[in-house]
Amino acid sequence: MTKQGGFKRAVRRRARATGQRYTEARAVMEQAGESPFADTRPFDDAALAAHLQLQYGIGVTSVVPIDDDPEFRPRGSWPGHYPWTLIVKRADGPPWVARVFSSPADGISRVKDDADILRFLAAHDFPAERIAHDDPVSVLDGAGVIVTEFIxxxxxxxxxGRVQSVEVQHELATLLGGLHTLPPAGGALARDGGAEEHDGGCFAGRPEQDLAAAMGFLVSVEDAVAPEGRELFEYLREHVEDTDDAEGLPEAFTHGNYHTWAAVGAPGDLSIVGWAGSGRGPRLPALAWLLTTAAEVGPEYVDAVMHGYREHVALTDDELERLPGVLNMRPLWLACLDYRESVRSGQTPTMEEGRTGYGFYRPQHAERLAAQAIASLRS
Structure with a gap:
């Protein structure tokens, strides 16, 4: 059973895959953490509109980032939050959604894999976004662009941005359980998945890559940490190295960022979007992240998650035992990102703030949440 060393294990795997020495592989991964989000698009909205018109023979009246458009902005988001997801308003039909992947690490082949995954989900009637054209992937100035139907x-x-009802939370959990019971498949469905997808592709893959990214965030500001902030820095780094990465637990095809913001549509008829981080990996991290976000609303929402998920999946004893550690993984990713941004802005977060955790990362909270979730299974 694997409980420690997620970042070290990720480095070793990268070293084996690339032929690099351990120190070389670690340096590459840490350097990638310097820029977890993709750089500015290499083209403007007008260029994308012209490209889509030429590519698909459609009339485009406007192309606008989804959260910059008052008509389509998702509730709870703010302008500039999703610059890579754009609303394509068409003169001759309903709008499309264009998702842009400009980081070289994404690879056009990975975007084509995304399209194959959406085809698989459609073939199995799983409620997800649907491709908008038989050939939904194109390339503009080296960036991959995939078009899907607007929901x-x-x-x-x-x-x-908080879930509106217990019924919606239950529906999300039921959908996740259904996703985790889809039949195994090869090709794109067999790629490594489950990590946070909004990292510019630097750490795409299994959930352990979230820990690699978290380490990258810390190392990228290590030289700027003031002496009085060193204790918290070491605290976070130690926890990144020791946090459970869920390796060795049961696997399934899974989503990379599964929580309320991945769902759109009317309650009772929701669809899941944002499949760039999807692939095969341990199934527990997606459930853990859904539980973490549910707990921010109330304990009855945690119960709804467990009751909905168990309609499809019976967790193993190993999964229940390791749930507290896996619950820590994504919050630790967020805490390290927040720490990096604080240091970059000239602040010095100290251990006084981190006595029981830091920011989103609260290990004692994870223990309590795991206990409640397990108790829900028995109710």
Whole structure:
């Protein structure tokens, strides 16, 4: 059973795959953490509109980032939050969504894999976004672009981005359980998946890559940490190296960022979007992240997650034992990103702030949440 060393293990795997020495592989991964999000698009909205018109023979009236358009902005988001997801308003039909992947690490082949994954989900009637054209992937100035159909209804959230009802939370958990019971498949469906997808492709793959990214965030500002902030820096680095990466647990085809913001449509008829981080990997991290976001609303939402998920999946004893550690993985990713941004802005986060955790990362909270989730299974 694997409980420690997720970052070290990720480095060793990269070293084996590339033929690099351990120190070389670690340096590459840490350097990648300097820029977890993709750089500015190599083209403007007008260029994308012209490209789509030429590629698909459609009339485009406008192309706007989804969160910059008051008509289509998802509830709870803010302008500039999703610059890579754009609304394509067409003169001759309903709008499309264009997702742009400009980081070289994404690879055009990976975007084509995304399209194959959406075809697989459609073939199995799983409620997800659908490709908007038989040939949905194109290339503009080296960036991969995939077009999908726009789904009416927006997110099932309030103005603060929180889930609106226990019933919606139950529906999301039921869909996740259904996703995790889809039949095994090869090709794109067999690629490594489950890590956070909004990292410019630097750490695409299994959930352990979230820990590699978290380490990259820390190392990228290590030289700027003031002496009084060193204790918290070492605290976070130690926890990144020791946090459970879920390796060795049961696997399935899974989503990379599964929570309320991945759902759109009307409650009772929701669809899941954002499949760039999907692939085969341990199934527990996606459930853990859904539980973490549910717990921010209330304990009854945690119960709804467990009751919905168990309609399809029975967790193993190993998964239940390791749930507290796996619950820590994504919050630790967020905490290290927040730490990096704080240091870059000239602040010095100290251990006084981190006595029981730091930011999103609260290990004691994870223990309590795991206990509640396990108790829900028995109710």
């Amino acid at each position: 009416e209804g927006g997110r099932p959230t309030d103005a603060h």
